[in-house]
Amino acid sequence: MERFKVLDGWRGISIICVLLGHLFPLGPKILRLNEAIAATGMVLFFILSGFLITNIIIKDSDPINFLIKRITRIIPLAWMTLIITLWLTKASGHEWLSSMLFYANLPPFGLKDITSHFWSLCVEVQFYFLTAIFLFFLKEKAFYVFPFLAIFITGNRIFHQETISIVTQFRMDEILAGCMLAIVYNFGKKTKFYISKINPLVVFPLVILSAHPLSGPINYLRPYLAMILIGSTLLAIKKTKINGVLESGFLFYMASISYALYVFHGIFSSTWLGSGDKMEKYLKRPLLLGVTFALSHLSTNYYEKWWIETGRKIIKSRKLKKQQMV
Numbered sequence: 001m002e003r004f005k006v007l008d009g010w011r012g013i014s015i016i017c018v019l020l021g022h023l024f025p026l027g028p029k030i031l032r033l034n035e036a037i038a039a040t041g042m043v044l045f046f047i048l049s050g051f052l053i054t055n056i057i058i059k060d061s062d063p064i065n066f067l068i069k070r071i072t073r074i075i076p077l078a079w080m081t082l083i084i085t086l087w088l089t090k091a092s093g094h095e096w097l098s099s100m101l102f103y104a105n106l107p108p109f110g111l112k113d114i115t116s117h118f119w120s121l122c123v124e125v126q127f128y129f130l131t132a133i134f135l136f137f138l139k140e141k142a143f144y145v146f147p148f149l150a151i152f153i154t155g156n157r158i159f160h161q162e163t164i165s166i167v168t169q170f171r172m173d174e175i176l177a178g179c180m181l182a183i184v185y186n187f188g189k190k191t192k193f194y195i196s197k198i199n200p201l202v203v204f205p206l207v208i209l210s211a212h213p214l215s216g217p218i219n220y221l222r223p224y225l226a227m228i229l230i231g232s233t234l235l236a237i238k239k240t241k242i243n244g245v246l247e248s249g250f251l252f253y254m255a256s257i258s259y260a261l262y263v264f265h266g267i268f269s270s271t272w273l274g275s276g277d278k279m280e281k282y283l284k285r286p287l288l289l290g291v292t293f294a295l296s297h298l299s300t301n302y303y304e305k306w307w308i309e310t311g312r313k314i315i316k317s318r319k320l321k322k323q324q325m326v
Contacts, residue, residue, distance in 0.1 A: 006233050009246025011048055012254035015261050017041025022117075023269060023285060032213055039164060039211035042120055043174050043226040045258075049124060050178020051185070051230070053131065054143050058186055061142065063135035065315045070128045072311030074259075077304055078102075078121060081263055085114050102126060105166045117266030119166040126168050127175050143183060150176030154220055163219035164211070177223035181231050195228060196235040200242055203229040260296035260304065268292055 020026060021038025056066065082099050089112055091099070098110030102125035104118060105111065111119060134142035153173040157163070162170040184191045207229050209215050210222035233243055245251070254261075265288075268274060273288040274281060 004234065005247040005252070006243055007048055007051070007230070008255040009248065009251040010044055010230050010233070011258050012251030013246075014041045014044035014048065015254055015258040017044065018262065019265060019289075022265060023288070025282075036208055036212040039213075039222075040208050040226075043207065043211060043222050044230065045120070046123075046171075046174035047178035047181065047223070047226045047230050050127075050146075050175040050180075051182045052178075053128075053175075054146065054179040054182035055186070057131070057135065057143050058140070058182070061135055061140040062318075063132040065318065066135060067128065067132050068311050068314050068318075070125075072307045072314075073304070074121070074125065074128075076307040077260060077263055077299060078118070080303075081267055082115065082118070085267055086112070089114055105168060107167070114267060114270035117262070120262075123166075123168050123171050123175070127172055143179060146176050146179035147183065150180060150223065154223065158220055163216070164213060164222075174223045174226070177227040178230075181227045181234075184231065185234065192235045195231040196237050198228055198232040200229055200232045203232060257293070257296040257300045260299040261292060264292045264295050264299075 017037050018041035021034045021036075021041060024034075026033040026037055053066075053070075056069065060066070079100065086096055086099060091112060094108070095104070095110045095112060098104035098106075099115055099118065102118075102122045103110070104115070105120075105122040131142065134145055138145065150173045153169060153176065157165075157170050157173070160170065165171055184195065203225060206218075207222065207225045210218045210225050212219075233240075233246060236243060268288050268291060273284055273291065276284065
């Protein structure tokens with residue numbers, strides 16, 4: 001599959017924003033900068049996810065292959081950590097069921113403090129299964145639904161005045177905007193040209209502003225501003241200094257372990273490593289980060305890698321069987 005080095009850079013930036021927003025003080029609380037930076041990280045992550053998923057669909061519209069890829073990439077680490085944390089925290093039956101089936105972000109919420117960051121994974125997994133349904137009925141035409149669904153969800157947010165939410169029907173337009181970027185990348189020749197001319201340094205502050213909880217109606221533009229930001233570097237005709245930064249080894253490494261970082265940082269920040277008064281909490285931060293990065297490196301290169309390779313083998317076997325039947 002085609003590798004997008006620039007997108008690896010954005011994935012690295014997205015997890016850095018999430019870590020900064022969740023683990024470090026970014027200014028006086030009244031400014032709510034932590035919320036803005038964390039939300040910026042999430043919208044970048046969702047755009048990347050939507051783009052890559054749609055790109056996969058355009059090349060392979062088999063819903064079973066799609067689910068195998070996503071399940072073997074996401075579920076093993078999520079379930080392993082959920083089983084341990086929910087058992088240790090004596091979770092209720094509703095918390096167990098909603099967390100393991102990834103609908104804990106929907107009312108009545110099944111999220112605990114230690115698993116609160118899993119709301120975004122719930123949105124992601126729900127999108128996977130919605131996409132699989134579209135693929136089953138529409139095959140390779142499924143991706144045509146995404147732009148209309150994105151606009152519908154944004155309209156629903158405006159109608160209900162939901163500027164930023166963890167509930168799927170008020171947040172999925174961020175993933176769907178990434179799907180729109182993939183459609184532009186593959187089919188929108190004129191639109192690609194216009195986006196390529198946009199300066200990402202101008203758009204990035206607007207994305208952060210649109211992620212701020214107090215910025216009002218501009219929040220509704222967050223999915224599309226983030227789509228333009230990432231698209232402006234992905235579609236750039238000439239390689240710029242910004243693209244050079246995005247393709248750096250450091251951001252590539254951060255991107256490669258980003259999923260595990262996302263899972264573990266939220267878990268450990270709700271344990272002794274994240275406890276105490278303000279001074280004690282931040283004195284522990286190097287230890288928390290050390291444990292998080294070490295486990296993320298091991299998980300990515302051993303545990304997750306095994307499951308991903310297993311998924312690829314299953315898909316390869318399915319394709320061989322189909323070829324033999326023809």
